[in-house]
Amino acid sequence: MRPHAFLASLILAAATPALARGGPSGMLGTILEGFTFWAIAAGLFAGLAWSRSGRHLPARSLLVLSAVTLGFSWQFVLAGLLLGIPAGVALAVFSAAAYLKAGGLLRPRPEPSGQNPAGRRGRLTLVLRWLSASYLFWAVIACFNIKLLGFLAFPPTLLLDHGTITRFFPFILPPLGLALAITSLGTGLLAALQPRLRHAAPVIFNVGLLIAFLVCADLQRERLMRQALRNHPGIELDSASFLRSVLAHSDFGRSAHASFSENGKFYHWSYAAQDFVTAP
Known part of the structure; x- marks a missing residue:
């Protein structure tokens, strides 16, 4: 194709x-x-x-x-x-x-x-x-x-923007910076080792950046969730990947990124707060 x-x-x-x-x-x-x-x-x-x-x-x-x-x-x-x-x-x-x-x-x-x-x-x-x-x-x-x-x-x-994107910056920027560094280094090395691929470097870089960012964002999500769950021992967590959360995001009918119930309270993960918050 x-x-x-x-x-x-x-x-x-x-x-x-x-x-x-x-x-x-x-x-x-x-x-x-x-x-x-x-x-x-x-x-x-x-x-x-x-x-x-x-x-x-x-x-x-x-x-x-x-x-x-x-x-x-x-x-x-x-x-x-x-x-x-x-x-x-x-x-x-x-x-x-x-x-x-x-x-x-x-x-x-x-x-x-x-x-x-x-x-x-x-x-x-x-x-x-x-x-x-x-x-x-x-x-x-x-x-x-x-x-x-x-x-x-x-x-x-x-x-x-009225907080639709900027409120997620504290979560997004660290994995994005790491992904940029990894992808820049990888694309540069590939172009140096394979000169015939230099013309395709923009495509390689952007595809690699997307993949690296999704991986880094998921690792960041898992790390933050583990930290947040230290105050909730023995919890069975129902969670979705970062990519799935992005694809499902809307102003209504949005499924929780990750959720659990404890002592009659329902908690769900907030990327903006980078913590579990009680459902309204």
Whole structure:
């Protein structure tokens, strides 16, 4: 399967847990989640189609349109949420997909005659490929839970965050830092030992980062839970993996990450508090 076809299949696969989980509370949140999901899918397919046409990306026009959508999102709150954010996501995914398709995602396309890969233009191409591959990868990952991971597709939404993500930072940042260190070292060594894989380094790095982060986050979860259970000896714990909790997260109908009952009280695990708290 071609890499871009795999990304498309991954987006379609993301619809299954998203629909099974249910949308965020309220009609507005549900519509925004749906619009953002389809903006990612539309941007990906449009970018691939544009690249196959052989035309160059209209970089200036895309920059202007992106600036307009960003300003629109800030100026008009309701319309910005429903139209501006999905439009900005679609433009970004379109640009990244078209750029990567034209330059080759895993294997490089032939360089134009006279272009020095080590020159200024070559370094700029390297930076743009890393940015495009990283953004496109995490935008696709966001499809698995737009409500929780939508900021990966549209990072400015972190400025509007009301605790949806930032309250989890004390738990997220340590395993993320460790995963970044491990993946950076591993990707660097692999590229040094296997020069033919250097062009695919952005893909290798991001896939490795995701896997390393999930493993480190689960180890962190288990360590914190063991510490919290010291005050509750003899408890049989019913717990879910970190990945399962992320996929199941929503504002309603959310299953407990880990739970137990003691002395007539029901406790559940809170990633924000990094402790077991009593259920309301």
